[in-house]
Amino acid sequence: MVEMRMRDALREALREELLRDERVFLLGEDIGLYGGSYTVTKGLLDEFGAKRVIDTPIAESGIVGAGIGAAMAGMRPMVELMTINFSFLAMDQIVNNAAKLHYMSNGQINIPLVIRMASGGGSQLAATHSHSLEGMYAHFPGLRIVCPSNPADGKGLLKRAFRDDNTVIFIEHTANYSLKGEVPDDEDYLVEFGKATVVREGTDVTLIGYSGSVHQATRAATMLAEQEDVDAEVIDLRTLRPLDMDTVIASVKKTNRAVVVEDDWKFGGFGGELSAQIMEQAFDWLDAPVARVSGKDVPMPYNRNLEFAALPSEEDVVDAVLSMF
Amino acid sequence: MPRRKSKVADGTNPPALTDDVLRDIFERMVRIRSFEEEAGKLMESGRIPGALHLYVGEEAVAAGVMVHLTDDDQITSTHRGHGHLVAKGGDLGRMYAELFGKAGGYCKGKGGSMHISDVEKGMLGANGIVGAGPPIAIGAAFSNKYRGTGNVTVCFFGDGASNEGTFHEAANMAALYGLPVIFLCENNGFGEYTRQDRHQAIRDVADRAAGYGMPGVVVDGMDAVAVYETAGEAIARARRGEGPTLVEAKTYRYFDHVGVRGMGVVYRDDSEVLEWRKRDPIDLLGSRLEELGVMTREQMDTLQERVLFEVREAIAFAEASPDPTPDQLLEDVYTVTAGAR
Ligand SMILES: Cc1ncc(C[n+]2csc(CCOP(=O)(O)OP(=O)(O)O)c2C)c(N)n1
Numbered sequence: 001m002v003e004m005r006m007r008d009a010l011r012e013a014l015r016e017e018l019l020r021d022e023r024v025f026l027l028g029e030d031i032g033l034y035g036g037s038y039t040v041t042k043g044l045l046d047e048f049g050a051k052r053v054i055d056t057p058i059a060e061s062g063i064v065g066a067g068i069g070a071a072m073a074g075m076r077p078m079v080e081l082m083t084i085n086f087s088f089l090a091m092d093q094i095v096n097n098a099a100k101l102h103y104m105s106n107g108q109i110n111i112p113l114v115i116r117m118a119s120g121g122g123s124q125l126a127a128t129h130s131h132s133l134e135g136m137y138a139h140f141p142g143l144r145i146v147c148p149s150n151p152a153d154g155k156g157l158l159k160r161a162f163r164d165d166n167t168v169i170f171i172e173h174t175a176n177y178s179l180k181g182e183v184p185d186d187e188d189y190l191v192e193f194g195k196a197t198v199v200r201e202g203t204d205v206t207l208i209g210y211s212g213s214v215h216q217a218t219r220a221a222t223m224l225a226e227q228e229d230v231d232a233e234v235i236d237l238r239t240l241r242p243l244d245m246d247t248v249i250a251s252v253k254k255t256n257r258a259v260v261v262e263d264d265w266k267f268g269g270f271g272g273e274l275s276a277q278i279m280e281q282a283f284d285w286l287d288a289p290v291a292r293v294s295g296k297d298v299p300m301p302y303n304r305n306l307e308f309a310a311l312p313s314e315e316d317v318v319d320a321v322l323s324m325f
Numbered sequence: 326m327p328r329r330k331s332k333v334a335d336g337t338n339p340p341a342l343t344d345d346v347l348r349d350i351f352e353r354m355v356r357i358r359s360f361e362e363e364a365g366k367l368m369e370s371g372r373i374p375g376a377l378h379l380y381v382g383e384e385a386v387a388a389g390v391m392v393h394l395t396d397d398d399q400i401t402s403t404h405r406g407h408g409h410l411v412a413k414g415g416d417l418g419r420m421y422a423e424l425f426g427k428a429g430g431y432c433k434g435k436g437g438s439m440h441i442s443d444v445e446k447g448m449l450g451a452n453g454i455v456g457a458g459p460p461i462a463i464g465a466a467f468s469n470k471y472r473g474t475g476n477v478t479v480c481f482f483g484d485g486a487s488n489e490g491t492f493h494e495a496a497n498m499a500a501l502y503g504l505p506v507i508f509l510c511e512n513n514g515f516g517e518y519t520r521q522d523r524h525q526a527i528r529d530v531a532d533r534a535a536g537y538g539m540p541g542v543v544v545d546g547m548d549a550v551a552v553y554e555t556a557g558e559a560i561a562r563a564r565r566g567e568g569p570t571l572v573e574a575k576t577y578r579y580f581d582h583v584g585v586r587g588m589g590v591v592y593r594d595d596s597e598v599l600e601w602r603k604r605d606p607i608d609l610l611g612s613r614l615e616e617l618g619v620m621t622r623e624q625m626d627t628l629q630e631r632v633l634f635e636v637r638e639a640i641a642f643a644e645a646s647p648d649p650t651p652d653q654l655l656e657d658v659y660t661v662t663a664g665a666r
Contacts, residue, residue, distance in 0.1 A: 033592060034518040057488035057524040058455050058516050086454070089489070124375040124426070126437045128453030298658050302437030303426035304374060306654050 001182040009151035009183045010040045010172065013158035014078070016187045018048050021076055024162060025052040027063050028080030028116075037082045038118060038177050060089035064115060068097050068167075071113040076162055078114040084133050084171060087117050098167035099142035113167045114158070119147075120173040120212050120263060121311055127299035130307070132263035134211060135270030137169045138240040144168040144193060145240040149214035151181040153238055156191030163190065173212035173263075194242030198251065202233035205257040205321050208248060208274060210237040213261040213312065216293075220261075220317035230321060240270060248274070249281050256287040257324050261317055266294040288324040293317050342553065344619045346392055350549050351614060353388035354607050355629055357408040359636045360417060364407065364424060365585040367640070373424045375437050380408030382579035385606035386511050387412035389552025390479055393560045399447040399465045399478040401458035404439045405511075405578075406451030409481055413446050417636060421643035429646030433653065455516075456489025458482055459508065463495045466506035466569075477505045477563040479556075485516020487530045496571065500538040505563035507556065510573040511546065517582045518592040534571035546574030547604045550613065577601040 004012070017024050026041060032055040035042030045053040056063045060081055067079040081087045087094065094115065101109045121130035138145045144166050148154040154172070161168040199214065200221050207217035214236045221232035233251050237244065252258045258278050260271035271292040278290050296310040361381045367373040380387070383405075391412035394400070402409040410420060416431075423430030423441050431441045442450035449465060452458055462480030469476045486492060487510055499506050510530045514521050527533070534541025540562075544555040552574055559570035579598060580587040588595045614620040620628075 030517050030519055033523075055519055055523055057519075058485045059488045059490065061490050062488075089454075089456070089491075124437065126375070126435070126440055126453065128439065296654060298655060299435075301435040301649075301654065302375065302423075302432070302440070303434035303649050305648055305651065306426075306435065309651050309654050 002185050003180055004151055004183050005177065006148075006151045006154050006172070006179045006181075007038055007040050007177045009155040009181075010158055011042065011044070012183070013155045014041065014044060015047070017159060017162040018044070018052060020187070021162070023074065023076040024078065025054065025070075025075065026078045026080065027054045027056050027067060029056055029058055029063075029082060031055060031080050036080065038172070038174070040116075041080065060086055061093055064090035064093040065097070067113045067115065068093060068111055071111045071167075072101075072109055076112050078116060078162070081115060081117040083129055084117045084119040085128055085131055087115070094143070094167070094169070095140055099140045102166070103142060110165045111167045112165045114161045114170055115167065116170045116172065118172050118174050120175050121300050121307060122175055124302055124304060124307060126302040130300035132173070132211070132295070134171050134240055135262070135264050135273070137171075138270055138273070142166070143241060145171070146193065146238070147171045147173070147211035147240065148238060149173075149176065149209070149211055149236050150179060152183045153191055153236075155183050156189050157193070157238065160190040160193060164193070171211060175212050175215075191238070193239045194244050196235050196237045196244035196247040198233060198247065199236050200232065200234040202231040202255065204231045204255055205233070205259060205324065206248070206251040206255045207232050207234045207259050207261060207317065207321075208237065209234070209261040210240060212263055216312060216314045216317055217261045220314040220321070223314060223318050224321055228318070228322065230325075232321065245277055245281065248278065252278055252282045253285045256285055257321075258286070259291045259293060259317060259320050259324075261293045261312060263295050263311060265297050266292055267297055269294055291320040291324060293320050342550065344617075346553070347550075347610075347614060347617070347619050349392055350388045350553060351607075351610050351620065351625075352628060352632070353391065353412045354384040354549060354610065356417075356632050356635075357384045357387060357411045358607060359629070359632045360411050360420070361407060363636050363640060364421070365580065367424070369585055374426065376583045377424070377438050378405040378583055379578070379580045379585065380405055382601065382606070383511055383513060383546065383576045384408060385549035385552050385610070386509070386546045386574045386576055389549045390509060390556040392553065393557055394447070394477070394479065396445065396447050397474065398476045399449050399462070401449050401462040401465070401478070401480045402451040403458060403481055403483060403486065404451060404453055404455065405483070406441060407438070410441060410443060410446070410448050410451070413443075413448050415443050415446060415448065417639035418642035421639050422646045425643050425646070426648070427643055427646035428649040428653070429643065433657075434649045435657070456482065456486045456491040458486070459492045459495035462506050462508075463499045463504055466499065466504035467502065469505050470502070475564055477507065477560055479507045479509050479560070481509050481511060483516060484510060484512040484514070484521050484530055485519070485524060487533070488516070488525060496533070496537045496539070496569070499569040503566070503568040505566070506569045507559045507563060508569065508571045509556070510571065511576055512573050513576050513578045515578070515582070515592070520592065529573060531571055531573040537571075539569045539571055541571040541573070543573050543575065546576030547601070547606045547609060549606055549610045
């Protein structure tokens with residue numbers, strides 16, 4: 001185990017995969033010489049050269065499409081799109097091609113492509129730079145959606161993403177990049193997809209988060225324990241597709257209450273999916289309707305106070321929990 | 326440095342370059358520089374949050390173009406948009422207030438530096454998405470053509486943005502429909518930290534114009550008079566109903582992609598910055614005005630002081646402006662549709 005930050009853990013994963021598999025190469029805007037918008041790819045150009053770490057023009061649709069084509073032709077590319085907000089320019093390639101071609105081609109075409117992007121607000125960059133849309137991508141069958149909350153998972157899930165024969169949308173919360181944690185230095189360390197973790201055990205209520213919101217849920221659980229004598233269980237989904245409902249349902253059957261926490265908009269968000277599945281699978285165990293704590297239904301405002309108010313907080317989670325008793 | 330001398334697209338009536346116009350261009354450039362330098366200081370000291378993409382070094386482009394436009398002519402801007410709005414006559418107080426995120430800002434503090442718009446001035450918005458402008462610009466141009474207003478739309482975009490598919494789609498449509506739009510590429514040599522020769526195989530973005538079926542012109546973007554003349558041709562051409570032009574202004578940003586620091590960065594040599602600074606657009610025009618006897622050094626100094634005073638007043642207004650209140654968070658997601666049944 002080595003202590004490192006998320007950005008360094010992700011870089012370790014990329015390094016190890018570049019070393020392990022000749023077919024792996026990286027494409028993205030400012031990932032080479034500059035080292036990436038969040039410095040995740042820093043140093044990789046020096047180590048692996050311009051053949052494998054490629055600075056691209058600003059052309060999201062083009063670079064994702066190139067990743068798809070290279071993957072079809074037998075490579076294992078990774079494309080970095082800076083932020084999830086910019087991935088909209090590549091939406092057609094992602095949805096109409098990456099997600100569908102395996103199915104439509106009767107399994108002839110595989111697209112083992114990793115598409116990395118950052119999500120999350122809180123830096124006063126306003127509505128074109130600050131959204132969290134993991135749930136939107138989870139809507140599309142054919143894509144894997146991965147959203148780590150800590151450095152160990154970041155490394156293990158990213159390495160696992162390169163081993164997958166499907167396209168993986170790998171979403172990193174900007175607030176997590178500097179987060180430190182213990183990370184296995186074993187180069188065969190992989191985190192399996194579709195396995196949620198219970199990050200805190202509890203008996204009174206289940207708090208479900210992913211990516212950045214795991215930390216709000218965990219802080220809320222501490223507040224609930226210290227101030228309200230409520231013992232909350234916290235689940236980190238880690239991947240939205242595949243989705244580990246078994247862990248969620250087992251927890252809800254124990255606690256009888258569930259709160260979903262996410263940065264995304266509530267209307268049509270992933271929390272709605274979770275809530276519906278809990279209702280379908282554990283209706284008789286629920287003592288209260290599933291609650292959703294999420295971002296406000298607005299484009300992200302720039303002003304600090306408004307942005308703060310638009311994002312969910314641990315206090316919002318505590319309030320939601322208390323209203324269930 | 327520009328590789329080709331500016332040459333005129335076609336059309337034969339360049340607007341007259343009077344002393345008043347020269348002074349006007351100069352004043353707009355000084356105002357942009359002052360606005361940006363003060364904004365940079367405020368960002369450095371942490372008083373302005375977020376990310377500022379400053380326009381220092383590129384002033385001749387905005388000023389040389391904007392003197393041709395009225396409030397009824399539209400522009401689309403970019404993430405590096407302050408200079409465009411200052412040159413188009415934007416209210417400095419409301420601009421700073423937006424940078425501070427205050428309720429007195431152009432967007433009530435909801436948009437910030439990358440998203441300022443002023444529809445009354447025909448400024449259809451800075452944009453945090455690279456390449457978002459060109460399709461919007463052709464839509465505005467379409468409406469001008471449809472309604473026969475005689476107005477034009479100028480679409481500012483960077484060399485980096487010229488690689489987005491949106492630019493290609495918009496340029497093709499503009500030429501196809503003969504729209505009154507000017508694609509004004511501000512080629513400052515970089516898209517973020519990537520030098521132009523590492524993001525496209527051509528040296529002149531203007532070369533692409535031929536592929537769309539419109540004229541393409543390269544102009545020295547440090548020379549405000551050259552910009553004025555070249556943009557004037559293209560704008561006159563559009564007003565005459567002869568369709569779009571791609572104008573590429575070769576320019577340079579002195580500061581970093583975001584913020585103020587421009588020297589000691591990994592992606593370019595300091596000597597390159599110094600080389601460009603030798604042809605500073607404000608100095609160049611200033612010397613010319615002096616030679617022509619249009620303005621004296623004292624008059625220029627007085628102007629600079631007056632502008633700085635104006636800028637400081639604007640900052641004071643912005644700082645005194647209140648924050649938006651929490652109840653404003655949910656406002657303006659939708660407009661109220663009057664009389665819909
Ligand atoms: C669609 C999209 N991709 C990437 C970015 C990140 N980004 C912001 S500015 C910029 C560079 C733009 O270069 P250019 O168009 O040349 O304008 P300049 O910054 O040089 O003025 C990039 C890549 C973005 N904002 N939007």
